Amino acid sequence: MSAAPRVDWEAAADLVVIGGGVAGLTAARTASLRGLRVLILSKGGPTDTATQYAQGGIAVVAPHEDSVESHVRDTVEAGAGLCDEAAVRSIVEGGQAAVAALTDLGAVFDLARDGQISRTREGGHSTRRIIHAGGDATGAEVQRALNAAGLPVLFGAAALEVVTGRTGVQGVIAVSENGFGVVHAPAVLLATGGLGQLYALSTNPPGATADGIALALWAGATVADLEFVQFHPTVLYTPGGLGRRPLISEAVRGEGATLVDSEGNSVTAGVHPRGDLAPRDVVSRAIAARMRALGADHVYLDARAIESFPQRFPTITASCLAAGIDPHTELIPVAPAAHYQCGGVVTDTHGRTAVPGLYAAGEVARTGLHGANRLASNSLLEGLVVGERAGVAAAERLGEEAHVTDVSFHTIPRAARALVQQSMTLHASVVRDAAGLAEAAVRLRDAMSHSAASRLRAELTTAKQRLTGAPIELSALNSSGAMNTGAAQRITAFEDAALTLTAQVLLLSAAARTESRGSHTRSDHPTPDDHQRRSRAVRLGPEGHPVPAPDGLDLTTWTQDAIPSAS
Numbered sequence: 001m002s003a004a005p006r007v008d009w010e011a012a013a014d015l016v017v018i019g020g021g022v023a024g025l026t027a028a029r030t031a032s033l034r035g036l037r038v039l040i041l042s043k044g045g046p047t048d049t050a051t052q053y054a055q056g057g058i059a060v061v062a063p064h065e066d067s068v069e070s071h072v073r074d075t076v077e078a079g080a081g082l083c084d085e086a087a088v089r090s091i092v093e094g095g096q097a098a099v100a101a102l103t104d105l106g107a108v109f110d111l112a113r114d115g116q117i118s119r120t121r122e123g124g125h126s127t128r129r130i131i132h133a134g135g136d137a138t139g140a141e142v143q144r145a146l147n148a149a150g151l152p153v154l155f156g157a158a159a160l161e162v163v164t165g166r167t168g169v170q171g172v173i174a175v176s177e178n179g180f181g182v183v184h185a186p187a188v189l190l191a192t193g194g195l196g197q198l199y200a201l202s203t204n205p206p207g208a209t210a211d212g213i214a215l216a217l218w219a220g221a222t223v224a225d226l227e228f229v230q231f232h233p234t235v236l237y238t239p240g241g242l243g244r245r246p247l248i249s250e251a252v253r254g255e256g257a258t259l260v261d262s263e264g265n266s267v268t269a270g271v272h273p274r275g276d277l278a279p280r281d282v283v284s285r286a287i288a289a290r291m292r293a294l295g296a297d298h299v300y301l302d303a304r305a306i307e308s309f310p311q312r313f314p315t316i317t318a319s320c321l322a323a324g325i326d327p328h329t330e331l332i333p334v335a336p337a338a339h340y341q342c343g344g345v346v347t348d349t350h351g352r353t354a355v356p357g358l359y360a361a362g363e364v365a366r367t368g369l370h371g372a373n374r375l376a377s378n379s380l381l382e383g384l385v386v387g388e389r390a391g392v393a394a395a396e397r398l399g400e401e402a403h404v405t406d407v408s409f410h411t412i413p414r415a416a417r418a419l420v421q422q423s424m425t426l427h428a429s430v431v432r433d434a435a436g437l438a439e440a441a442v443r444l445r446d447a448m449s450h451s452a453a454s455r456l457r458a459e460l461t462t463a464k465q466r467l468t469g470a471p472i473e474l475s476a477l478n479s480s481g482a483m484n485t486g487a488a489q490r491i492t493a494f495e496d497a498a499l500t501l502t503a504q505v506l507l508l509s510a511a512a513r514t515e516s517r518g519s520h521t522r523s524d525h526p527t528p529d530d531h532q533r534r535s536r537a538v539r540l541g542p543e544g545h546p547v548p549a550p551d552g553l554d555l556t557t558w559t560q561d562a563i564p565s566a567s
Contacts, residue, residue, distance in 0.1 A: 008179025021049035022383035023362030024191030025146035030391025054139025057132035079371020080518035087368035098384035107145035122376035168356025186402035212364035214498035222552035225343025232339035246319035257303035300331035351390030372518020415447035
């Protein structure tokens with residue numbers, strides 16, 4: 001074991017927000033307006049978030065020819081039987097107020113010729129209710145407006161552990177360019193985004209390494225529905241391309257583009273009544289099936305009939321031109337890629353988890369809105385609505401004593417990231433089966449047993465002796481976002497451990513769900529099973545391994561004894 005470094009900095013806050021996207025920043029702003037001292041920890045820079053890349057828009061009930069009931073119905077239908085309808089209704093009803101608050105903050109949405117907010121239609125929606133900004137740069141505009149609020153953010157900082165005690169959350173252990181640090185806080189919000197980096201191809205930014213899932217599990221919370229990973233049907237395909245791939249928004253199909261194969265035949269004809277605008281899981285499966293049938297690695301999107309394509313979709317146009325494709329005159333090669341986790345940390349519609357003082361919002365959370373498959377553009381909606389509510393809920397913890405006094409020894413086993421991505425891409429992608437899921441699980445287990453365990457928290461074993469109890473002012477922390485080598489290495493090791501644990505949970509859940517439902521497709525169990533029409537929750541057992549949690553959706557069952565021991 002290496003010598004334990006000193007704790008280089010301490011701080012105190014009423015709320016620590018982990019993540020700098022729509023949910024985290026909305027919660028932070030809401031809490032700040034209520035007088036809470038807030039500190040945001042962001043691994044990357046101001047725009048290194050999934051929010052920044054969101055193209056399609058925000059699904060919010062339109063003032064005409066639409067209703068809350070219609071939006072709820074579309075969401076529940078897409079969710080394939082696993083949505084919590086009360087949660088769906090609650091979040092949908094909060095949409096218009098949340099968008100109004102964002103507009104008051106300075107967000108500018110595209111207008112139609114009549115001067116009203118322009119709306120488009122995307123897959124799974126029965127009407128045009130999607131509002132957008134900059135054509136296909138809605139997320140960038142949302143991120144810009146929230147960044148402009150001037151909230152206190154420590155960039156280049158990662159939370160390594162949420163520390164809990166008898167009364168719940170006590171704070172976080174973090175690492176940044178300032179070194180190792182401790183933030184004493186009675187409330188922590190996980191807003192870390194998704195798990196896209198589990199796969200070789202993803203629409204997610206590099207920081208989408210399932211941090212929040214791992215942090216929640218290590219703190220004693222439960223997760224559910226992780227087997228439901230949405231693969232976006234249409235990301236830009238380039239031969240040999242890996243990592244984050246440019247998204248070709250469903251709004252392109254909403255404006256009339258069609259999916260065709262190399263022979264010019266429709267990919268979705270006869271598959272679903274809504275054709276190319278079917279829910280994403282349907283379209284992804286149709287594309288995967290056609291690719292298998294033709295021995296191809298992509299299909300095509302024909303957008304040549306869309307007038308003013310460069311003006312309506314400037315971001316997509318730029319991505320296509322960078323790949324040598326003119327979407328106005330050429331077919332766009334596309335393929336499915338990991339896009340969104342429909343499950344996550346179990347919460348209510350105010351972001352509360354089973355752990356007192358631990359909240360989650362945005363993609364990392366499982367509120368019951370998405371069920372087995374997210375309806376297009378409901379993600380920014382959820383981030384805005386639940387983010388604001390979580391910021392309010394965090395005030396419940398004011399007055400709770402919160403002080404990190406003990407940093408215990410842990411080992412965190414992990415597999416090499418390349419092996420995790422290869423195993424998950426081969427065996428837990430759009431279509432799965434028992435043999436493949438089992439093989440992936442064995443490969444992970446073997447890799448962990450033959451690799452050295454990560455000692456991220458072990459390095460802090462004696463750090464408890466150095467906690468001064470005199471927190472510095474938040475403004476005194478350096479936040480240039482520059483990452484020194486030591487901090488970067490520790491964050492990478494932490495991310496690999498988080499990905500490894502999350503992969504284990506996903507494989508466990510996918511193997512247990514012996515049916516096909518929503519975005520989870522089993523070739524060996526190709527139909528839904530009504531007896532499995534329920535969410536599956538997982539927590540860490542006493543030895544630190546993922547185990548089923550039959551009562552995992554109950555948010556009243558936490559005790560400090562629920563915190564798993566080191567594995």
